Amino acid sequence: xxxxxxxxxxxxxxxxxxLRNASQNVTNSMIPLFEVPRFKPELKKYKDNPxxxxxxxxxxxxxxxxxxxxxxxxxxxxxxxDPADKVETGEHxxxxxxxxxxxxxVNVVPVVGYDRWDDDEYRLALKSISRMHTxxxxxxLERFAFDDVSDPTHFHERLSExxxxxxxxxANCHVTLDLEDLSALPIVDIFNSFDSLFSQITxxxxxxxxxxxxxxxxxIDKVIKDRDSCGSVLRREMLLWKNARKQHPTFRxxxxxxxxxxPSTGETGYGNTNAKIRYTIDDEFFIVRGHVIxxxxxxxxxxxxxxxLINSGxxxxxxxxxxxxxIQRCANKxxxxxxxxxxxxxxxxxxxxxxxEVAEFERTTAAQTARIGx
Numbered sequence: 001x002x003x004x005x006x007x008x009x010x011x012x013x014x015x016x017x018x019l020r021n022a023s024q025n026v027t028n029s030m031i032p033l034f035e036v037p038r039f040k041p042e043l044k045k046y047k048d049n050p051x052x053x054x055x056x057x058x059x060x061x062x063x064x065x066x067x068x069x070x071x072x073x074x075x076x077x078x079x080x081x082d083p084a085d086k087v088e089t090g091e092h093x094x095x096x097x098x099x100x101x102x103x104x105x106v107n108v109v110p111v112v113g114y115d116r117w118d119d120d121e122y123r124l125a126l127k128s129i130s131r132m133h134t135x136x137x138x139x140x141l142e143r144f145a146f147d148d149v150s151d152p153t154h155f156h157e158r159l160s161e162x163x164x165x166x167x168x169x170x171a172n173c174h175v176t177l178d179l180e181d182l183s184a185l186p187i188v189d190i191f192n193s194f195d196s197l198f199s200q201i202t203x204x205x206x207x208x209x210x211x212x213x214x215x216x217x218x219x220i221d222k223v224i225k226d227r228d229s230c231g232s233v234l235r236r237e238m239l240l241w242k243n244a245r246k247q248h249p250t251f252r253x254x255x256x257x258x259x260x261x262x263p264s265t266g267e268t269g270y271g272n273t274n275a276k277i278r279y280t281i282d283d284e285f286f287i288v289r290g291h292v293i294x295x296x297x298x299x300x301x302x303x304x305x306x307x308x309l310i311n312s313g314x315x316x317x318x319x320x321x322x323x324x325x326x327i328q329r330c331a332n333k334x335x336x337x338x339x340x341x342x343x344x345x346x347x348x349x350x351x352x353x354x355x356x357e358v359a360e361f362e363r364t365t366a367a368q369t370a371r372i373g374x
Contacts (some may be wrong), residue, residue, distance in 0.1 A: 004358045005030040006176065006210035006256035007351065008263075011075075012037060014340045015259065016063050018347035021322035027067075029355045033074035033111060033138070033176065033212075033256075036060055036097065038081055054087040057097045065104025074138050075101060076111040083113070084121030092125035098133075109136050109174070112162055115144040123165065130166040136207075137168050141197060142178040149197045156200070163204075170205045176256065179213035180263045182236045183222070190240055198244070202251065209251060211244060213237035214258035220276050220289055227274065227291040230308060232284040239283060242361060249369070255358050260285075260346040273339050275301040277309055277327070278346045280353040286314045299336030306331040323348025 009015040011034040019027065039056050046052035064073055075097060077083075087096045094110070101108040110129050116122045130137075139162065148155040163170065177197060182190055194211065215236045217223060224231045241255040260278045275290030288305045306327045309315050318328040323345040329335050330345075337345070 002029060002359075003031055003254065004362070005351070005355055006033065006174075006212070006254045007259055007354075008033045008035055008176075008178070008212050008256060009259050009347075010035050010037060010261070011060050011064065013063075014343035015347055016067060017344045018323065018351065019067050021348055022351060023321070026321075026352050026355050027071075029359075030351065031072045031074065031109070032068075033076060033140075034060075034064055035079065036075060036077045038079055051088045053085075053093070054089065054096060057087065057093060058100055061097060061100035061104050061106075064101060065106050068107070069105045070107060072107045072109055072136070073101070074109040074111050076113065076140060078113060078115075078140075078142075083116040083119040086121075092121060092128075094122070094125040095128055098129050107135065109138050111138045111140050111176075112166065112168075114139065114141050114158070114162070117158065117162060126166055130168070136172055136174060137166070138174045138176060139168075139206075140176045140178055141201075143180055146179070146193050146197055149200050152200060159201070159204075171207050173206050174208045174210065175201060175206045176210050176212055178256075179211070179237070179240075181217070182213040182215045183217040183262070185236070187236060187239060190236055191243060194240055194244060195247075198248070202248075207252070208254060210254040210256040211237060211241045212256035212258065213240065214262035216258075216260065216262050216278065216285060218262055218264050220274060220278075220287060224276075224287050224289040227289060230286065230288045230312065232281075232286050235280075235283055235285060238357075245361070245365065249365075255354065257354070260350050261343060275299070275305060275342075277302065277305050277342065278350070279309055279314060279327075280346075280350045281314050282357065286312065288312075293338065299338045299341065300333070302330050302336055302342065303333045321349050321352035323350075323352070 007030060009032050039053055041052055049055055077093060080093065085093050087093055098108060098110060110133060112126055177194060179190065179193060213236065215233055223233050237257045244253050273293055275293050277288040279286045288308050290301050290305050293299060293301060309327060310331050316324055318325040326335065326345045
Protein backbone atom coordinates (compact mmCIF):
# COMPACT_ATOMS: atom_id res chain seq x y z
CA UNK A 1 0.00 0.00 0.00
CA UNK A 2 1.55 3.27 -1.17
CA UNK A 3 0.25 6.03 1.10
CA UNK A 4 0.16 9.44 -0.58
CA UNK A 5 -2.49 11.52 1.16
CA UNK A 6 -3.51 12.45 4.73
CA UNK A 7 -6.77 14.44 4.40
CA UNK A 8 -8.67 15.93 7.34
CA UNK A 9 -12.31 15.18 6.57
CA UNK A 10 -15.48 15.89 8.47
CA UNK A 11 -17.01 12.69 9.84
CA UNK A 12 -20.29 13.44 8.08
CA UNK A 13 -22.42 11.60 5.56
CA UNK A 14 -21.27 13.63 2.54
CA UNK A 15 -17.63 12.75 3.12
CA UNK A 16 -18.49 9.16 4.06
CA UNK A 17 -20.48 8.72 0.85
CA UNK A 18 -17.71 10.17 -1.30
CA LEU A 19 -15.20 7.71 0.16
CA ARG A 20 -17.66 4.85 -0.17
CA ASN A 21 -17.75 5.53 -3.91
CA ALA A 22 -13.97 5.98 -4.27
CA SER A 23 -11.86 3.49 -6.20
CA GLN A 24 -9.76 0.99 -4.30
CA ASN A 25 -6.60 2.75 -5.47
CA VAL A 26 -7.77 6.05 -3.97
CA THR A 27 -8.91 4.41 -0.74
CA ASN A 28 -5.64 2.53 -0.32
CA SER A 29 -3.58 5.68 -1.00
CA MET A 30 -4.90 7.71 1.92
CA ILE A 31 -5.04 7.73 5.70
CA PRO A 32 -7.88 10.09 6.61
CA LEU A 33 -8.20 12.00 9.85
CA PHE A 34 -11.91 12.06 10.60
CA GLU A 35 -13.01 15.22 12.39
CA VAL A 36 -15.98 14.27 14.57
CA PRO A 37 -18.57 17.07 14.44
CA ARG A 38 -20.24 18.58 17.46
CA PHE A 39 -22.96 16.50 19.00
CA LYS A 40 -26.38 18.13 18.54
CA PRO A 41 -28.77 16.85 21.22
CA GLU A 42 -31.60 18.92 19.76
CA LEU A 43 -31.86 16.64 16.72
CA LYS A 44 -35.12 14.73 16.68
CA LYS A 45 -33.53 11.28 16.49
CA TYR A 46 -31.76 11.86 19.81
CA LYS A 47 -34.80 13.12 21.71
CA ASP A 48 -35.77 10.86 24.59
CA ASN A 49 -32.63 8.76 24.10
CA PRO A 50 -30.95 8.36 27.51
CA UNK A 51 -27.67 7.50 25.77
CA UNK A 52 -27.88 10.01 22.93
CA UNK A 53 -24.22 11.05 22.98
CA UNK A 54 -22.98 7.47 23.02
CA UNK A 55 -25.42 6.61 20.23
CA UNK A 56 -24.07 9.45 18.11
CA UNK A 57 -20.46 8.35 18.57
CA UNK A 58 -21.37 4.72 17.87
CA UNK A 59 -23.00 5.78 14.60
CA UNK A 60 -19.88 7.69 13.57
CA UNK A 61 -17.69 4.73 14.50
CA UNK A 62 -19.82 2.26 12.56
CA UNK A 63 -19.65 4.37 9.40
CA UNK A 64 -15.87 4.72 9.67
CA UNK A 65 -15.62 0.98 10.26
CA UNK A 66 -17.56 0.28 7.08
CA UNK A 67 -15.14 2.46 5.11
CA UNK A 68 -11.84 1.44 6.75
CA UNK A 69 -12.07 -2.22 7.84
CA UNK A 70 -8.60 -3.33 8.89
CA UNK A 71 -7.19 -0.03 7.59
CA UNK A 72 -5.63 2.97 9.29
CA UNK A 73 -7.89 5.86 10.23
CA UNK A 74 -7.25 8.77 12.58
CA UNK A 75 -9.95 10.42 14.67
CA UNK A 76 -10.18 13.72 16.51
CA UNK A 77 -12.83 15.77 18.28
CA UNK A 78 -11.25 19.17 17.69
CA UNK A 79 -14.66 20.87 17.42
CA UNK A 80 -16.23 18.97 20.32
CA UNK A 81 -18.01 21.20 22.80
CA ASP A 82 -15.66 20.43 25.67
CA PRO A 83 -12.40 18.41 25.59
CA ALA A 84 -13.41 16.94 28.97
CA ASP A 85 -16.87 15.85 27.80
CA LYS A 86 -18.12 12.38 28.72
CA VAL A 87 -20.86 10.11 27.41
CA GLU A 88 -23.85 9.20 29.55
CA THR A 89 -22.08 6.25 31.19
CA GLY A 90 -19.36 8.54 32.54
CA GLU A 91 -16.72 7.37 30.07
CA HIS A 92 -14.69 10.11 28.38
CA UNK A 93 -15.84 10.60 24.80
CA UNK A 94 -12.35 9.86 23.42
CA UNK A 95 -12.15 6.53 25.22
CA UNK A 96 -15.64 5.62 24.09
CA UNK A 97 -14.91 6.43 20.45
CA UNK A 98 -11.52 4.71 20.51
CA UNK A 99 -13.05 1.50 21.87
CA UNK A 100 -15.93 1.69 19.38
CA UNK A 101 -13.57 2.08 16.43
CA UNK A 102 -11.47 -0.85 17.61
CA UNK A 103 -14.62 -2.96 17.93
CA UNK A 104 -15.69 -1.91 14.45
CA UNK A 105 -12.46 -3.25 12.97
CA VAL A 106 -10.56 -0.01 12.34
CA ASN A 107 -6.77 0.13 12.72
CA VAL A 108 -7.26 3.24 14.77
CA VAL A 109 -4.71 6.03 15.22
CA PRO A 110 -5.47 8.29 18.22
CA VAL A 111 -4.78 11.99 17.69
CA VAL A 112 -3.27 14.16 20.43
CA GLY A 113 -4.33 17.79 20.15
CA TYR A 114 -1.53 20.15 21.17
CA ASP A 115 -4.12 22.87 21.78
CA ARG A 116 -6.13 20.83 24.31
CA TRP A 117 -3.26 19.45 26.33
CA ASP A 118 -3.93 21.75 29.31
CA ASP A 119 -7.26 20.03 30.02
CA ASP A 120 -6.83 17.47 32.82
CA GLU A 121 -9.66 15.16 31.71
CA TYR A 122 -8.38 15.23 28.13
CA ARG A 123 -4.88 14.21 29.22
CA LEU A 124 -6.20 11.43 31.45
CA ALA A 125 -8.34 10.04 28.63
CA LEU A 126 -5.37 9.92 26.28
CA LYS A 127 -3.24 8.34 29.01
CA SER A 128 -5.84 5.61 29.40
CA ILE A 129 -5.80 5.03 25.64
CA SER A 130 -2.00 4.97 25.51
CA ARG A 131 -1.85 2.19 28.12
CA MET A 132 -3.77 -0.20 25.88
CA HIS A 133 -2.79 1.14 22.45
CA THR A 134 0.06 -0.67 20.69
CA UNK A 135 -0.15 1.03 17.30
CA UNK A 136 0.69 4.45 15.94
CA UNK A 137 -0.14 7.81 17.47
CA UNK A 138 -0.58 11.17 15.78
CA UNK A 139 0.27 14.56 17.30
CA UNK A 140 -1.67 17.41 15.75
CA LEU A 141 0.16 20.72 15.84
CA GLU A 142 -2.21 23.56 14.99
CA ARG A 143 -2.38 27.31 15.47
CA PHE A 144 -1.39 27.21 19.16
CA ALA A 145 1.77 25.33 18.25
CA PHE A 146 2.57 27.76 15.44
CA ASP A 147 2.19 30.60 17.96
CA ASP A 148 4.12 28.85 20.73
CA VAL A 149 7.13 28.12 18.57
CA SER A 150 8.11 31.79 18.92
CA ASP A 151 9.07 30.72 22.46
CA PRO A 152 11.09 27.56 21.70
CA THR A 153 11.70 26.69 25.35
CA HIS A 154 7.99 26.63 26.15
CA PHE A 155 7.16 24.76 22.95
CA HIS A 156 9.71 22.01 23.55
CA GLU A 157 8.68 21.63 27.19
CA ARG A 158 5.07 21.12 26.15
CA LEU A 159 5.84 18.73 23.29
CA SER A 160 8.24 16.72 25.46
CA GLU A 161 5.60 16.53 28.19
CA UNK A 162 3.12 15.06 25.70
CA UNK A 163 5.60 12.43 24.53
CA UNK A 164 6.73 11.49 28.04
CA UNK A 165 3.31 11.47 29.71
CA UNK A 166 1.78 9.29 27.00
CA UNK A 167 4.98 7.25 26.59
CA UNK A 168 4.94 7.83 22.84
CA UNK A 169 7.91 6.62 20.85
CA UNK A 170 8.51 9.31 18.20
CA ALA A 171 9.59 6.59 15.75
CA ASN A 172 6.02 5.28 15.96
CA CYS A 173 4.33 8.68 15.77
CA HIS A 174 2.98 10.74 12.88
CA VAL A 175 2.84 14.54 13.16
CA THR A 176 0.26 16.68 11.38
CA LEU A 177 1.23 20.32 10.93
CA ASP A 178 -2.22 21.83 10.59
CA LEU A 179 -2.21 25.40 9.32
CA GLU A 180 -6.03 25.38 9.19
CA ASP A 181 -7.51 28.35 7.27
CA LEU A 182 -5.06 29.60 4.63
CA SER A 183 -7.58 31.55 2.56
CA ALA A 184 -6.33 35.03 3.49
CA LEU A 185 -2.63 34.36 4.07
CA PRO A 186 0.16 35.33 1.65
CA ILE A 187 2.22 32.42 0.34
CA VAL A 188 5.43 33.80 1.85
CA ASP A 189 3.87 33.93 5.33
CA ILE A 190 2.61 30.36 4.97
CA PHE A 191 6.04 29.08 3.97
CA ASN A 192 7.67 30.95 6.86
CA SER A 193 5.15 29.60 9.39
CA PHE A 194 5.80 26.05 8.28
CA ASP A 195 9.57 26.48 8.34
CA SER A 196 9.55 28.01 11.82
CA LEU A 197 7.68 25.02 13.28
CA PHE A 198 9.13 22.19 11.21
CA SER A 199 12.70 23.24 11.99
CA GLN A 200 11.94 22.82 15.71
CA ILE A 201 10.63 19.23 15.50
CA THR A 202 12.99 17.50 13.09
CA UNK A 203 15.30 16.43 15.91
CA UNK A 204 12.68 14.30 17.69
CA UNK A 205 12.83 11.46 15.18
CA UNK A 206 9.13 11.30 14.28
CA UNK A 207 8.34 8.64 11.70
CA UNK A 208 6.25 10.71 9.28
CA UNK A 209 4.75 14.16 8.84
CA UNK A 210 1.85 15.66 6.93
CA UNK A 211 0.88 19.20 6.06
CA UNK A 212 -2.75 20.27 6.27
CA UNK A 213 -4.59 23.47 5.47
CA UNK A 214 -7.41 24.84 3.38
CA UNK A 215 -7.43 27.74 0.91
CA UNK A 216 -11.20 27.77 0.51
CA UNK A 217 -12.85 30.34 2.81
CA UNK A 218 -15.98 29.53 4.79
CA UNK A 219 -18.05 31.24 2.09
CA ILE A 220 -17.35 31.06 -1.65
CA ASP A 221 -18.53 34.65 -2.20
CA LYS A 222 -15.31 35.78 -0.52
CA VAL A 223 -13.31 34.58 -3.53
CA ILE A 224 -15.86 34.48 -6.36
CA LYS A 225 -17.59 37.82 -5.89
CA ASP A 226 -20.21 37.70 -8.64
CA ARG A 227 -23.14 35.34 -8.79
CA ASP A 228 -23.42 33.12 -11.87
CA SER A 229 -19.70 33.37 -12.61
CA CYS A 230 -16.59 31.25 -12.28
CA GLY A 231 -12.96 31.61 -11.29
CA SER A 232 -9.98 29.89 -9.71
CA VAL A 233 -8.65 29.76 -6.15
CA LEU A 234 -4.99 28.95 -5.52
CA ARG A 235 -4.49 25.85 -3.38
CA ARG A 236 -1.83 27.28 -1.10
CA GLU A 237 -1.58 24.03 0.86
CA MET A 238 -0.46 22.18 -2.28
CA LEU A 239 2.20 24.78 -3.07
CA LEU A 240 3.41 24.56 0.53
CA TRP A 241 3.69 20.79 0.38
CA LYS A 242 5.56 20.78 -2.93
CA ASN A 243 8.00 23.34 -1.57
CA ALA A 244 8.46 21.36 1.66
CA ARG A 245 9.18 18.16 -0.28
CA LYS A 246 11.84 19.95 -2.30
CA GLN A 247 13.38 21.69 0.71
CA HIS A 248 13.36 18.59 2.96
CA PRO A 249 13.76 15.57 0.64
CA THR A 250 15.09 13.28 3.39
CA PHE A 251 11.95 13.61 5.54
CA ARG A 252 8.74 11.72 4.84
CA UNK A 253 6.38 14.67 4.47
CA UNK A 254 2.92 13.86 3.09
CA UNK A 255 0.24 16.07 1.64
CA UNK A 256 -2.96 16.80 3.52
CA UNK A 257 -5.87 19.21 3.25
CA UNK A 258 -9.49 19.65 4.32
CA UNK A 259 -11.13 18.27 1.20
CA UNK A 260 -13.50 20.82 -0.33
CA UNK A 261 -14.77 22.54 2.81
CA UNK A 262 -12.61 24.28 5.33
CA PRO A 263 -12.16 23.87 9.07
CA SER A 264 -15.06 26.17 10.02
CA THR A 265 -17.45 25.50 7.14
CA GLY A 266 -20.85 24.14 8.13
CA GLU A 267 -22.85 24.15 4.92
CA THR A 268 -25.91 22.07 5.66
CA GLY A 269 -29.42 22.55 4.41
CA TYR A 270 -30.46 25.20 1.92
CA GLY A 271 -30.92 28.50 3.77
CA ASN A 272 -29.10 31.20 1.83
CA THR A 273 -26.54 28.81 0.36
CA ASN A 274 -25.40 29.56 -3.19
CA ALA A 275 -25.24 26.74 -5.70
CA LYS A 276 -21.61 25.97 -6.56
CA ILE A 277 -19.23 23.37 -7.86
CA ARG A 278 -15.69 23.17 -6.48
CA TYR A 279 -13.58 21.30 -9.01
CA THR A 280 -9.97 20.50 -8.15
CA ILE A 281 -7.34 21.13 -10.83
CA ASP A 282 -3.55 21.50 -10.75
CA ASP A 283 -2.64 23.73 -7.78
CA GLU A 284 -6.11 25.35 -7.85
CA PHE A 285 -9.82 24.96 -7.29
CA PHE A 286 -11.94 25.92 -10.26
CA ILE A 287 -15.17 27.34 -8.83
CA VAL A 288 -18.44 27.62 -10.71
CA ARG A 289 -20.78 29.78 -8.64
CA GLY A 290 -24.50 30.10 -9.13
CA HIS A 291 -26.97 31.94 -6.90
CA VAL A 292 -29.13 31.23 -3.86
CA ILE A 293 -30.88 27.87 -4.11
CA UNK A 294 -34.62 28.49 -4.18
CA UNK A 295 -37.65 26.46 -5.15
CA UNK A 296 -39.08 25.54 -7.61
CA UNK A 297 -35.79 25.03 -9.48
CA UNK A 298 -33.89 24.22 -6.30
CA UNK A 299 -30.85 22.02 -6.77
CA UNK A 300 -31.42 21.66 -10.51
CA UNK A 301 -29.70 25.03 -10.83
CA UNK A 302 -26.56 22.90 -10.71
CA UNK A 303 -27.34 21.48 -14.16
CA UNK A 304 -26.29 24.73 -15.81
CA UNK A 305 -23.24 24.97 -13.55
CA UNK A 306 -22.21 21.42 -14.46
CA UNK A 307 -22.45 22.24 -18.15
CA UNK A 308 -20.35 25.38 -17.59
CA LEU A 309 -17.71 23.22 -15.92
CA ILE A 310 -17.71 20.70 -18.76
CA ASN A 311 -17.33 23.50 -21.31
CA SER A 312 -14.52 25.16 -19.33
CA GLY A 313 -11.77 22.82 -20.47
CA UNK A 314 -11.02 21.77 -16.87
CA UNK A 315 -13.42 18.82 -16.71
CA UNK A 316 -11.64 15.49 -17.15
CA UNK A 317 -14.14 12.77 -18.03
CA UNK A 318 -17.05 10.88 -16.51
CA UNK A 319 -14.81 7.88 -15.81
CA UNK A 320 -12.27 9.74 -13.69
CA UNK A 321 -14.26 9.39 -10.46
CA UNK A 322 -17.77 8.75 -9.21
CA UNK A 323 -18.13 12.51 -8.71
CA UNK A 324 -17.13 13.25 -12.30
CA UNK A 325 -19.80 10.85 -13.50
CA UNK A 326 -22.37 12.63 -11.34
CA ILE A 327 -21.31 15.96 -12.86
CA GLN A 328 -21.97 14.56 -16.33
CA ARG A 329 -25.35 13.21 -15.21
CA CYS A 330 -26.21 16.61 -13.77
CA ALA A 331 -25.27 18.35 -17.03
CA ASN A 332 -27.64 15.88 -18.72
CA LYS A 333 -30.35 17.06 -16.29
CA UNK A 334 -30.64 13.62 -14.70
CA UNK A 335 -29.91 14.92 -11.18
CA UNK A 336 -29.85 18.24 -9.33
CA UNK A 337 -28.89 18.14 -5.68
CA UNK A 338 -28.52 20.44 -2.71
CA UNK A 339 -25.39 21.48 -0.77
CA UNK A 340 -24.78 18.08 0.85
CA UNK A 341 -25.03 16.29 -2.49
CA UNK A 342 -22.45 18.61 -4.00
CA UNK A 343 -20.05 18.28 -1.09
CA UNK A 344 -20.23 14.56 -1.82
CA UNK A 345 -19.65 15.01 -5.56
CA UNK A 346 -16.91 17.62 -5.19
CA UNK A 347 -15.11 15.56 -2.53
CA UNK A 348 -15.21 12.47 -4.73
CA UNK A 349 -13.42 14.25 -7.57
CA UNK A 350 -11.09 16.02 -5.15
CA UNK A 351 -9.67 12.96 -3.40
CA UNK A 352 -9.21 11.12 -6.70
CA UNK A 353 -7.47 14.12 -8.24
CA UNK A 354 -5.20 14.73 -5.26
CA UNK A 355 -4.02 11.11 -5.18
CA UNK A 356 -3.15 11.30 -8.89
CA GLU A 357 -1.58 14.76 -8.52
CA VAL A 358 0.64 13.73 -5.59
CA ALA A 359 1.66 10.48 -7.29
CA GLU A 360 2.70 12.39 -10.42
CA PHE A 361 4.69 14.92 -8.41
CA GLU A 362 6.52 12.15 -6.55
CA ARG A 363 7.21 10.34 -9.83
CA THR A 364 8.66 13.38 -11.58
CA THR A 365 10.66 14.40 -8.49
CA ALA A 366 12.17 10.91 -8.23
CA ALA A 367 13.01 10.95 -11.94
CA GLN A 368 14.72 14.34 -11.63
CA THR A 369 16.71 13.14 -8.61
CA ALA A 370 17.79 10.03 -10.50
CA ARG A 371 19.00 12.10 -13.44
CA ILE A 372 20.99 14.39 -11.15
CA GLY A 373 22.65 11.35 -9.59
CA UNK A 374 23.74 9.88 -12.92
